[in-house]
Amino acid sequence: MTSNERVIDVTDLRRVYGDGKRGSFEAVRGVSFSVGRGELFALLGTNGAGKTSTVELLEGLAAPAAGQVRVLGHDPHTARARVRPRIGVMLQEGGFPAELTVAETVRMWAGCTSGARPVGEALESVGLTRRAKVRVKQLSGGEKRRLDLALALLGRPEVLFLDEPTTGLDAEGRQETWNLVRALRAEGTTVLLTTHYLEEAEELADRLAILHQGRIAAQGTVAEVVAAQPSHVSFELPDGYFVGDLPPLDRLGVTGHEIDGRLVRLRTGELQRTATELLVWARDAGVALHRLDVRGASLEEAFLRIAQDAKERDAGAQGTPKTPDVRTEEMAA
Numbered sequence: 001m002t003s004n005e006r007v008i009d010v011t012d013l014r015r016v017y018g019d020g021k022r023g024s025f026e027a028v029r030g031v032s033f034s035v036g037r038g039e040l041f042a043l044l045g046t047n048g049a050g051k052t053s054t055v056e057l058l059e060g061l062a063a064p065a066a067g068q069v070r071v072l073g074h075d076p077h078t079a080r081a082r083v084r085p086r087i088g089v090m091l092q093e094g095g096f097p098a099e100l101t102v103a104e105t106v107r108m109w110a111g112c113t114s115g116a117r118p119v120g121e122a123l124e125s126v127g128l129t130r131r132a133k134v135r136v137k138q139l140s141g142g143e144k145r146r147l148d149l150a151l152a153l154l155g156r157p158e159v160l161f162l163d164e165p166t167t168g169l170d171a172e173g174r175q176e177t178w179n180l181v182r183a184l185r186a187e188g189t190t191v192l193l194t195t196h197y198l199e200e201a202e203e204l205a206d207r208l209a210i211l212h213q214g215r216i217a218a219q220g221t222v223a224e225v226v227a228a229q230p231s232h233v234s235f236e237l238p239d240g241y242f243v244g245d246l247p248p249l250d251r252l253g254v255t256g257h258e259i260d261g262r263l264v265r266l267r268t269g270e271l272q273r274t275a276t277e278l279l280v281w282a283r284d285a286g287v288a289l290h291r292l293d294v295r296g297a298s299l300e301e302a303f304l305r306i307a308q309d310a311k312e313r314d315a316g317a318q319g320t321p322k323t324p325d326v327r328t329e330e331m332a333a
């Protein structure tokens with residue numbers, strides 16, 4: 001955390017849709033995290049994981065079923081009037097009047113915002129100056145996202161909630177938004193970001209949490225979350241060789257392996273040791289390892305693995321059989 005001050009503090013948060021009786025659905029199931037001043041925290045998750053349900057509680061739009069939320073030291077729901085002027089919210093669907101121009105929209109919003117930035121400055125900051133006189137209905141999807149962002153920034157918020165800010169933007173627009181977010185953070189703005197783009201979290205987040213089915217499945221810096229996942233080495237078995245001809249896999253630091261035809265995939269928590277031992281073996285045996293691929297764990301892999309683990313747990317619970325042509329073997333760690 002960049003500061004000891006906990007600007008957002010969430011403890012054992014729960015959100016239930018419905019009246020708590022039959023047919024109710026618990027979308028957030030005991031979520032805890034905190035965000036320090038000036039920090040950028042990313043909430044990632046599969047579809048329906050509970051990101052929006054969580055963020056809405058932080059924005060004070062609903063009261064939690066249980067647990068506690070503090071934003072800038074206050075309950076954002078009961079003390080909404082104190083918290084709202086200090087936060088900026090970029091929603092997924094802005095829903096502006098289609099007939100207003102971009103400048104008129106910003107001016108209208110500024111009228112409802114205390115201490116608002118000048119309209120020109122707001123448009124400049126998101127690269128919409130040249131589109132000031134264009135009607136909102138004529139904007140592209142990406143330009144509408146930028147207008148959403150301009151409105152969220154109007155009141156110079158201390159805490160900014162960005163819900164999928166770059167959805168619909170092209171590569172250049174995404175980079176521009178990232179640069180703007182970096183600049184805001186450099187000025188000390190605390191940012192809570194939800195995104196489906198893992199690259200976005202890797203680029204921007206100081207820390208992140210991966211939500212799955214209403215619970216936090218992993219939390220920490222990108223490096224911490226990735227370090228908990230295995231790396232991979234895969235290669236084709238040389239002609240005439242079998243897996244039993246390889247050195248004992250536990251000696252290579254391998255924690256599990258799969259064999260798919262001639263292709264061997266090794267999982268390891270010690271990538272350098274596994275790769276080195278394997279290459280030394282291949283050199284000494286005088287064989288070439290075709291299709292050799294040595295890959296450190298990535299955030300994408302961590303994310304997919306969490307989703308996959310959950311799917312397998314669900315499938316196991318329903319008695320679904322495993323794919324028959326791939327053999328998987330977990331080794332004792």
Ligand SMILES: Nc1ncnc2c1ncn2[C@@H]1O[C@H](COP(=O)(O)OP(=O)(O)OP(=O)(O)O)[C@@H](O)[C@H]1O
Nearest residue numbers: 017018025027045046047048049050051052053054
């Ligand atoms: N008003 C509602 N009533 C009942 N269930 C809801 C309601 N809103 C959301 N849900 C359910 O709660 C769960 C979490 O939804 P939420 O929108 O918070 O997920 P999300 O992580 O933001 O998903 P996405 O990435 O698809 O936007 C989903 O199963 C969703 O169907």
